């Protein structure tokens with residue numbers, strides 16, 4: 001049962017011995033169960049390879065981490081956070097799913113959904129910017145995925161187009177949970193247990209230990225810069241930056257270096273290019289708000305006029321992705 005709640009091994013195998021005694025055990029996969037293919041990308045501590053399961057011919061992305069490098073760089077904590085968050089986020093189409101973990105003497109392996117469409121950032125760079133229809137669709141899928149994460153007590157903390165991957169049907173697959181914040185299980189007494197940002201700035205704050213992580217400069221929220229506290233609303237700040245960037249082709253806060261970018265964020269120093277769509281502008285203005293508790297909560301974002309007519313829930317994920325032109 002332990003492995004089930006960890007969610008890491010999704011398969012089970014049944015073995016019946018001579019005496020007819022059947023035991024059900026989690027499937028233990030290993031390197032030899034896969035044919036490794038092309039390199040999909042490299043991280044600071046990882047290499048991600050395409051791989052095929054030799055039994056069911058399913059294709060996966062396998063993230064390989066070198067143990068010595070992880071230990072040397074003191075990143076063991078991030079490995080455990082990535083595993084724990086992925087084990088919590090197992091029931092949503094917009095989140096890269098973890099199927100198995102295994103290891104050998106040199107490496108750790110995470111067997112993940114293959115997102116063969118690459119990064120949203122790559123598509124955005126190629127097109128320059130998105131039209132309203134594409135921004136609505138990708139905004140909706142990202143928001144739906146963030147809402148699910150928050151309902152499971154996970155704050156991503158580094159949302160950005162680079163971490164929004166695309167699957168073979170060009171639907172969203174959010175990745176990179178090594179720097180996420182896992183909230184203690186929601187307290188029953190009056191806390192906002194639906195996972196909605198209660199706007200309470202200490203909601204998910206890392207009050208128990210010094211925050212060592214700050215996200216990517218352009219998407220970092222003011223509260224993280226000011227009080228070193230990330231909360232669910234910090235992901236909604238990043239979401240606002242992403243909506244702006246999809247339509248404008250650049251993020252709202254970008255300066256010559258990180259320090260100047262942080263100054264712009266803390267001063268809310270940004271402006272909209274001419275022709276920026278009115279409805280989107282109104283939405284972004286309600287998200288890029290310095291006080292986390294004054295940001296539009298998820299349910300209000302879903303009913304904002306920018307998303308008028310959007311089908312939320314399962315049909316969002318069943319519809320065809322709009323052609324990116």
Ligand SMILES: Nc1ncnc2c1ncn2[C@@H]1O[C@H](COP(=O)(O)OP(=O)(O)OP(=O)(O)O)[C@@H](O)[C@H]1O
Pocket residue numbers: 040041042043044045046047048061063096112113114115116118119165175176
């Ligand atoms: N599930 C996946 N499917 C397809 N490609 C992936 C998948 N996960 C990661 N990649 C690609 O592999 C590359 C490395 O990803 P990885 O998460 O290992 O490191 P990273 O988070 O990008 O880098 P860093 O660790 O420095 O932040 C990325 O460019 C990403 O686009």
Ligand SMILES: O=C(O)[C@@H]1CCC(=O)N(CCc2ccc(Cl)cc2)[C@H]1c1ccccc1Cl
Pocket residue numbers: 008066067068070071076079080083101102103108109110
């Ligand atoms: O939680 C798990 O899935 C197992 C549990 C047993 C185990 O030993 N590991 C590896 C722990 C670990 C983490 C970092 C380094 Cl550098 C070395 C070992 C975990 C592991 C195995 C493979 C891939 C990732 C992880 Cl966290």
